[in-house]
Every structure is written in structure tokens, then in C-alpha cells.
Amino acid sequence: MKNVYDKVSYFFSHELGGNLVITQEWVEGFLRQKAWQGSTDKELSEIWDQLQLLIQYLAVTEHETLEEISGPEYSIFIEWAGHATSFKITLQSVRRIFGVLEEFFQYLIGRRLLHTAEDLQLAAKEIAGGKRLRLLKHHLDDDELERLKHEWTHSLGPRTAMMLDDEASIFADIVERLMNKLAGYFQKNVFDEDFHRALFLYVGPANTIPSPHQENFEEFWMGFWDYFLFDYHLIADDRSPVDHFCQSQEKLSGEERAVLRDLVQAEFSVFYINKIVNQDWVECVNLFTDEVFEMPYPAVDNKMMKRLLFFGHIFSHGTIMANYVASVDISPNLRRRIKQEISRQREIFTVQQPDASWKEFFRRHSIAVRHTMHVLTTVSTVNVTPLHARQQYPSVEKKREPQPAVVEVLQRMMPKYGFSLHDIRLAEKMWSDYCQRRETQVRKPAVWAAAVVYTFSLLNSLFNASMEELAQDAGISTSGIYASRGKIEDILELDVHDARYLNEEGFLLLLYMS
Incomplete structure (x- = not known):
């Protein structure tokens, strides 16, 4: 499976019948909201595991709505999960599943798909709100729990029952496995020079790396690894690390290679929200190409939504690609200034690569775009890009082969x-x-x-x-x-900074020296 959404799709398509209390659309909408909030694919898979337990329980008990589950019955649900699946009943695990369910219920309430989460909240407080786990009365005896487990496993068939007993997920988290392989691969000594060069480019000449106790420490490293894997160009072969890994690794499964090919196609994009399409999707516009596409509904206030400028990696068809999609709160005027500044940078780049598209410019100089946005949104400055950058250079006609x-x-x-x-x-x-x-x-x-x-x-x-x-x-x-x-x-x-021969370091330093 490529990601958590594929797991969800497979589950609803193959494991359960129709007329479900919780629909695939609800689950995918909630997961997309969590993705916008910064949840990693691993975290999204863990959330799906929790939701899956409730869906499985509802399928066995034949409830028709979520409101039918009373406070005491959540205790029955916990006991059932501990007997019928690989779920371990501990205070920590029960608190975790209640936390996920409460967030999911609040998501449904916000979409007017559920009226209240009061019973769930009271049950969570009674069962897991203290120092010890306190399952409520009216719990099922062992025979009843065994009957529910029997009904559940046989209704899904031997494949799923076996996977539950083996304490495994429906499918291995391929993306997580790949990211672990990528991290291990690029931590080799042979890539030390690349790591330090990428860090210099990402930090820039005017900033510093945050220390572990600073608030932006985690965000900094999430952003750095997003840049390094997808946009940085390796010293030896000028490929992105993801592309290099895809080309150089032989010991990868077919599914892993398919996921890597998708990762290689991810493109850096700067976009804003134009309008709300429905409860799960928003219409976005690429700031530079004016391309219109849809993205999952972000977890932000509606009033603030249109002030945000997003940047990150997406597929051409508008599905979130990377775990890290950042945003800045700016005015329409500043948004126009950012577009003007970066458009001027692309013009400078066309001296070196005539007729370069926005895609080609971002592929080579996305780090300059990141720095431009950072400077314009944090520092009081009029311009970042030189206003009078030279566009005309002596003509060069091919007359002979260089020595x-x-x-x-x-x-x-x-x-x-x-x-x-x-x-x-x-x-x-x-x-x-x-x-x-x-x-x-x-x-x-x-x-x-x-x-x-x-x-x-x-x-x-x-x-x-x-x-x-x-x-x-x-x-x-x-x-x-x-x-x-x-x-x-x-x-x-x-020239001092001649556009014909500027590399990534030179292009970046040009912005800070203008």
C-alpha cells in the first residue's frame, strides 16, 4: 500500500459490507485534516488503527448510529477490542484511543454529521481520567466477548483474522519503511559533505540553527529534511536524494519502487486557497502559474484561511505529497510582492537557462524561494532581488569545440x-x-x-x-x-554575480547581498 489512504480504501472495499455507521469519506476527510495539522504518515496510520477498531466493533454490534453508543458501552468496546484484536488494554492505550475518537467526533460535529460527543467524553473521563484504568460496570462476560470475536473474525475471512492474531496492521507501512531506509542511507559518512552543504543552503548566511530547547526546533528539522530529500542536489550526481536513492537501490520491493517513483515526481509549489469546495476540499491556486487544483480542507479558521500562503510538495493532481506543508499569514499586498520578487529571480535564471519554466526554476532554486518568503515576511525590507540585474550579456556563437x-x-x-x-x-x-x-x-x-x-x-x-x-x-x-x-x-x-554562471550558493547569496 502506498499510504494510509490506500489502507483505508482497501479496508472499506474488501473487508466490510455496505451500510456502515462510519463511512470511508468521513475517515479520509478526518485523516486529511490531521495531515494538514502536520501528522506524519506513521501517525496517520496509528490514528487509522484506532478508528478501525471502532468500525469493526460497530459492524459486529449492528449499531445504526454513533449516538446509540452509551457511556457504559465504551467500556464494553474496550474489553471487546482487547479480546478480539491485538489491542492491549492499558491506561496509556485507552487514553490514546479515546483521544483519537474525541478528535474524530469533533471533526464530525464540525461537519454536522454528529450532534454530540458528550457520552464519549464522560466515558473517557470515567474510564481513563484517573491514575488507574477504571472500566465501567455492565461489561461483557468471557463467553459474550468470545462470541463477538468469533463473529468478527469469521465475517472478515481467514486473512484478516490471521493478521489480527499476529498483531500486525492490515498492510505494512511502506512509506515509513522507506523513510527509515532513506534516513539510514543518507547518514553514511560519504554524504557528510552533502549534509553540511544542504544545511548551509537551508539556513542561509543570516540565520542560525535553533537549539533543542527552542520552540521552532522540531519545525526547523522537519522543513530541512523536506528540502534535503526532495529539492537538494547531491554533489556527486546532481540528483535529489530521493531520486538518487531510487536509482541506486537494488534491494527494494516492487511496492517500494512504486512509492519512490511517486516521491520523485513531487513538485515544490507555492499556493493559496481561493474558495471552499465542500466540507473536505478547498480550491487552491498556484501563486506563479495560476493553476487551479483541489486540496484537503485545512485545519484553520475560515476567516484566516484566505490570508495564508502555503508552500510544500504536491502531486500535479493536487494530493499532498510530503509530510511538511508550511504556511505564512500575509496580506494580499505582501503576496503580490512575493510573486514579483520571485518572478524577477526566475528572469535572472533564464539568462542561464533560456525559456525555463516555473517547474524548472523551482527544481533548481526552491531554496531561494524559501529564503525570499522568509525575508519578506520577517524583515522590514523593500527588495530581496537586485532591481537592476543585468539581462544582456555578450553573445556567444558556437564556432569551435573548447580545448x-x-x-x-x-x-x-x-x-x-x-x-x-x-x-x-x-x-x-x-x-x-x-x-x-x-x-x-x-x-x-x-x-x-x-x-x-x-x-x-x-x-x-x-x-x-x-x-x-x-x-x-x-x-x-x-x-x-x-x-x-x-x-x-x-x-x-x-559581473560580480554573473547570472550566466551562478550556482545554488551564488544565487542564494545574491539575494542577501543585494
């Missing part, structure tokens, strides 16, 4: 200094542009390669390698690097 010896040295040299595959491609582009605008006789490839690397570092405010280090490692003089760098700068008419 291959220099390219070979670049490809060997740059990884030693921590440059990414994307950095190498941009540096190669710089060398190729230079070769098109000026025919050059290359006597010492290492000199030109070092000059390209040093120039690229300065443009992007990187300090991977000093001129002295490059000269010493390549066995060349600093004067040779300096002279070649001057020629590259003059012929290409380079």
Missing part, C-alpha cells in the same frame, strides 16, 4: 575541492564561452583550468580553493592563474 585538455583538468580538479557536478558543468560552460569568443592556444591546461575554477569561485562567493592552493596543487604559478583569469573576465565581461 578538451582544459575540460579534462577541470573534471579532475574540481571534485577535489568539493565542487558539485552542477558546478563543473557551469565551469565548463564558462570555458566554452571563452573559447567561442577568443581562439586560444593552450600550452598549460592546468593554468587555464585553475583560472576558470578561481573565477567561478569568486563569482559565487565560494572559498573552496584559494589561488595559492590551486597553484601549489597543480604545480603552476599564481601569476599564470592571475593573468588567465584577467583574460576570462575581460573577454566574457563578467
Whole structure:
């Protein structure tokens, strides 16, 4: 199963007949609300396990409405769950199931599908409100409980009965298993440099990592891992970690691969709510493309709903993809400013990648979008993006192949200094542009390669390698690097932050230095 919604769908389609007291629509609507509140897929699965017990009990007892369950009968329900399923009757587990049921009942009350939760609340207080579990009177004897268990397990067939006895869920939580594998895989030492680079990009030059006692500590790391897995580009292959994991892992089941393929397709999106469709869905609009799609009804006040700007990962058809979807409360004017600022950033990006779509821009620079929104919503500033960023550069016509010896040295040299595959491609582009605008006789490839690397570092405010280090490692003089760098700068008419060769670090720092 891909996620908790697939488990719910399978359960209602295969395990139970029709005319149920609690419908699939109610359950899915409640789970979507919990997802908006930040519940992880694991937590949603645990909530579903609790709700499933009540649905199973109602199917056996043949109640027609939830209001028919009296306060004392919740004690019978708890006893039945402990005998007929894998549910363990402890004070903690009973409090947990009452907590889930009360939230679910309040959700139904808010949708006018249930009148009151008073009996449930009184039962929860009486049974699990003290220091000890206190089951109410009128409980069932062992024979009656065994009869209910027998009716339940045989009505579902041997498959489900076996799974209950084995204390297993209907289906393994594939997504949770994958996330555990991803976490373990990317905690290897080989990815340490990537982790620190991603953390620098996520935090930025003007912020700090919160300490464990700070209120935003958990939210910070949820946001970071969302960025790292879906938007960060690995140094070695320029893939997102999720994509890299999908391509490199052989020991994955077919179901796990199917889930990973879905994860790889998740796209970063910034959107707002346009209107309420019904009790479970809202109509949303992509801030930049004006695409209209539907999302689950968020757990926010109706008056506040239209002031929120959301950002996170979604499928193209509008289903929440990632666990972490954040929002900021802003005015319509600030929303327009955010759109203007980020639109200007996309224009800068098109210098490097002409005709780039919003999807392509977000795929490369979603971290700049995150920082722009953070700065505009927390700091009193007029602009984030340079107002007069250069758009016109010397034309480059393909006349000749760049000197291959220099390219070979670049490809060997740059990884030693921590440059990414994307950095190498941009540096190669710089060398190729230079070769098109000026025919050059290359006597010492290492000199030109070092000059390209040093120039690229300065443009992007990187300090991977000093001129002295490059000269010493390549066995060349600093004067040779300096002279070649001057020629590259003059012929290409380079800017301080030249949009043609900006990498992710350079693009981000451009915003903070403007």
C-alpha cells in the first residue's frame, strides 16, 4: 500500500459490507485534516488503527448510529477490542484511543454529521481520567466477548483474522519503511559533505540553527529534511536524494519502487486557497502559474484561511505529497510582492537557462524561494532581488569545440575541492564561452583550468580553493592563474554575480547581498 489512504480504501472495499455507521469519506476527510495539522504518515496510520477498531466493533454490534453508543458501552468496546484484536488494554492505550475518537467526533460535529460527543467524553473521563484504568460496570462476560470475536473474525475471512492474531496492521507501512531506509542511507559518512552543504543552503548566511530547547526546533528539522530529500542536489550526481536513492537501490520491493517513483515526481509549489469546495476540499491556486487544483480542507479558521500562503510538495493532481506543508499569514499586498520578487529571480535564471519554466526554476532554486518568503515576511525590507540585474550579456556563437585538455583538468580538479557536478558543468560552460569568443592556444591546461575554477569561485562567493592552493596543487604559478583569469573576465565581461554562471550558493547569496 502506498499510504494510509490506500489502507483505508482497501479496508472499506474488501473487508466490510455496505451500510456502515462510519463511512470511508468521513475517515479520509478526518485523516486529511490531521495531515494538514502536520501528522506524519506513521501517525496517520496509528490514528487509522484506532478508528478501525471502532468500525469493526460497530459492524459486529449492528449499531445504526454513533449516538446509540452509551457511556457504559465504551467500556464494553474496550474489553471487546482487547479480546478480539491485538489491542492491549492499558491506561496509556485507552487514553490514546479515546483521544483519537474525541478528535474524530469533533471533526464530525464540525461537519454536522454528529450532534454530540458528550457520552464519549464522560466515558473517557470515567474510564481513563484517573491514575488507574477504571472500566465501567455492565461489561461483557468471557463467553459474550468470545462470541463477538468469533463473529468478527469469521465475517472478515481467514486473512484478516490471521493478521489480527499476529498483531500486525492490515498492510505494512511502506512509506515509513522507506523513510527509515532513506534516513539510514543518507547518514553514511560519504554524504557528510552533502549534509553540511544542504544545511548551509537551508539556513542561509543570516540565520542560525535553533537549539533543542527552542520552540521552532522540531519545525526547523522537519522543513530541512523536506528540502534535503526532495529539492537538494547531491554533489556527486546532481540528483535529489530521493531520486538518487531510487536509482541506486537494488534491494527494494516492487511496492517500494512504486512509492519512490511517486516521491520523485513531487513538485515544490507555492499556493493559496481561493474558495471552499465542500466540507473536505478547498480550491487552491498556484501563486506563479495560476493553476487551479483541489486540496484537503485545512485545519484553520475560515476567516484566516484566505490570508495564508502555503508552500510544500504536491502531486500535479493536487494530493499532498510530503509530510511538511508550511504556511505564512500575509496580506494580499505582501503576496503580490512575493510573486514579483520571485518572478524577477526566475528572469535572472533564464539568462542561464533560456525559456525555463516555473517547474524548472523551482527544481533548481526552491531554496531561494524559501529564503525570499522568509525575508519578506520577517524583515522590514523593500527588495530581496537586485532591481537592476543585468539581462544582456555578450553573445556567444558556437564556432569551435573548447580545448578538451582544459575540460579534462577541470573534471579532475574540481571534485577535489568539493565542487558539485552542477558546478563543473557551469565551469565548463564558462570555458566554452571563452573559447567561442577568443581562439586560444593552450600550452598549460592546468593554468587555464585553475583560472576558470578561481573565477567561478569568486563569482559565487565560494572559498573552496584559494589561488595559492590551486597553484601549489597543480604545480603552476599564481601569476599564470592571475593573468588567465584577467583574460576570462575581460573577454566574457563578467559581473560580480554573473547570472550566466551562478550556482545554488551564488544565487542564494545574491539575494542577501543585494
